[in-house]
Amino acid sequence: MDTAQLLKEARQGSAAAQKCLWDSWCKKMMLVCLRYLKNEQDAEEALLDGFYKFFKNLQGFTYHGDAALHGWLKKIMVNECLMQLRKKNVFSIVTESAAEDIPLPEEALNNLSAKEIMALIVQLPVGYRTVFNLHVMEGMEHKEIAALLGIAEGTSKSQLSKAKILLQKNLSNYATAYAKQRSK
Amino acid sequence: MQQHMQNNDQNNGWKSRLEDVNAFDGEEIINGHAAWDALYNRLHKPRRKKATWYWMAAASIIAVVISVFLLQSPMNQPEIISTQATTEQRATVNDIKPAPQIEIVAISPQNNIAAPVSPAKKQVKIKVIEQRKKELTAMVLEPVEEIAKEIVPVVVPGDEKVPANEQLTTVQVKPSLKVVHVNELGTDQQNNIGRPGSDYSVLRIGTNNKTTQSAGKIGIQISTAKTSPVN
Numbered sequence: 001m002d003t004a005q006l007l008k009e010a011r012q013g014s015a016a017a018q019k020c021l022w023d024s025w026c027k028k029m030m031l032v033c034l035r036y037l038k039n040e041q042d043a044e045e046a047l048l049d050g051f052y053k054f055f056k057n058l059q060g061f062t063y064h065g066d067a068a069l070h071g072w073l074k075k076i077m078v079n080e081c082l083m084q085l086r087k088k089n090v091f092s093i094v095t096e097s098a099a100e101d102i103p104l105p106e107e108a109l110n111n112l113s114a115k116e117i118m119a120l121i122v123q124l125p126v127g128y129r130t131v132f133n134l135h136v137m138e139g140m141e142h143k144e145i146a147a148l149l150g151i152a153e154g155t156s157k158s159q160l161s162k163a164k165i166l167l168q169k170n171l172s173n174y175a176t177a178y179a180k181q182r183s184k
Numbered sequence: 185m186q187q188h189m190q191n192n193d194q195n196n197g198w199k200s201r202l203e204d205v206n207a208f209d210g211e212e213i214i215n216g217h218a219a220w221d222a223l224y225n226r227l228h229k230p231r232r233k234k235a236t237w238y239w240m241a242a243a244s245i246i247a248v249v250i251s252v253f254l255l256q257s258p259m260n261q262p263e264i265i266s267t268q269a270t271t272e273q274r275a276t277v278n279d280i281k282p283a284p285q286i287e288i289v290a291i292s293p294q295n296n297i298a299a300p301v302s303p304a305k306k307q308v309k310i311k312v313i314e315q316r317k318k319e320l321t322a323m324v325l326e327p328v329e330e331i332a333k334e335i336v337p338v339v340v341p342g343d344e345k346v347p348a349n350e351q352l353t354t355v356q357v358k359p360s361l362k363v364v365h366v367n368e369l370g371t372d373q374q375n376n377i378g379r380p381g382s383d384y385s386v387l388r389i390g391t392n393n394k395t396t397q398s399a400g401k402i403g404i405q406i407s408t409a410k411t412s413p414v415n
Contacts, residue, residue, distance in 0.1 A: 015228060022220055027205045030214040035202070044214060048223050055227055109198040114207035117198055137199060 004063050011058045018055055026051070028070075029077045031118075035133050036081035038122055042088075046080040053080070078138060082148065085126065101157075102164040104136065108171050120170050128163035135160050 003024075009017035029050065033043035054076055061072060109117060121129060130149065134140045135156075140148075142156040149156070201207045 013228075015224060018227065019220060019224075022223065023216065026216055026219065027213045028203060031203060031205065031208070034213075044219060047214070048219060048226070051223055052226055106198070112198070114201040114204065115211070117202055118208075121202075137202070 003066060003069065007058065007061070007063050007069075010055060022051060025070075025073055029073055032074055032077045033081055034118070035121055035137065036078065036130065037084055038126075042084055043081075046077065046084045049083075050077045050080040074138075078134075082130070085130065102161045102168075104164055105168050105171055108175070112174075116174070120167060120174070123170055124163055124166055127159055128166060131156055131159040132163040132167075 003021075006017045006020050010021055026047065030043060030047050033046045033050075034040070037043040037046060050073070054073060061069075063069065112120070121132065124132060131145060134145045134148070135142065142153045142160075145151075145156045146153040151159075205213065
């Protein structure tokens with residue numbers, strides 16, 4: 001059954017159609033939640049809340065393809081994750097002046113597996129991680145991030161540069177550890 | 185330009201890998217069935233939370249009504265007292281102080297052990313309790329007749345219709361005499377010999393011979409004689 005038909009039936013309250021949509025999107029969305037929330041239980045809670053809102057507000061969604069559905073679902077999940085973070089009062093972003101733009105170690109990241117990249121991102125402190133995810137992964141501008149998190153634009157930039165520095169550092173540490181392991 | 189495009193592709197490479205479920209093979213990202221069950225329950229089963237809220241609302245309304253009722257009833261009492269206080273009789277009634285309440289403290293052996301009282305405090309407490317007991321016994325031993333005599337019914341002009349509940353309070357209590365049956369009565373001598381320690385009035389009924397002879401009518405003399413205990 002195609003996604004449009006599934007969405008139509010899910011709108012009418014069909015549990016079977018909802019289950020199909022859940023099965024096809026839950027893992028992808030869980031990966032999004034895990035990037036923002038370290039704890040698996042918190043990520044699962046955000047995922048359930050997100051899907052609950054998705055199914056409840058399905059009436060207002062018009063299907064224009066899988067990419068649109070993916071984008072909408074992702075947006076819901078990111079919002080839920082941010083709400084979870086706010087609820088737990090884990091945001092400790094200190095206002096700082098804008099830092100210089102530091103490039104991402106793309107080559108090094110490309111050499112790593114998905115699990116390893118995920119582990120590196122999760123290791124970042126919550127403030128760095130959130131800004132990094134929003135800017136690098138979701139492609140949001142610093143202005144948008146600042147408005148969403150209630151921080152200054154400069155703070156968002158400095159958080160991102162610090163996140164990149166830390167990521168580079170962790171990458172180099174990881175590379176040396178990997179080299180040592182190989183030499184043994 | 186070509187380099188920039190290549191960079192973007194590389195960037196998208198590791199990014200897309202992060203969102204690819206197949207890249208995390210061998211690792212259970214989520215227990216889909218359990219999570220779906222939880223979501224299904226939230227979506228399709230009626231939540232009991234609402235019902236509990238309704239019950240709580242109903243209970244709170246009942247509690248409010250009861251508390252209002254309880255608060256109003258003691259507030260009505262002062263009005264009755266104020267109407268009664270318009271007469272002197274009510275004033276005398278009000279003068280009679282209620283018996284002081286003696287605080288009865290049940291002292292269990294456990295309590296005794298747990299909270300030892302200093303001897304000085306204990307003595308003071310005993311004294312206070314004894315004083316209260318004396319006051320209470322004094323109040324109790326006061327004859328009812330005396331209290332009743334003090335209550336004098338006063339009719340307030342223009343207030344002839346006294347409610348039934350107020351009438352009850354103004355009834356004068358008369359000292360009742362002991363009723364003795366006619367057969368129990370004997371001669372004067374016998375009558376004079378009262379029961380030791382008794383203190384009651386005897387109703388004597390007899391015929392006056394003189395009166396019957398002269399007037400041909402039966403006269404009844406009623407006299408009361410108080411017997412005194414024989415020493």
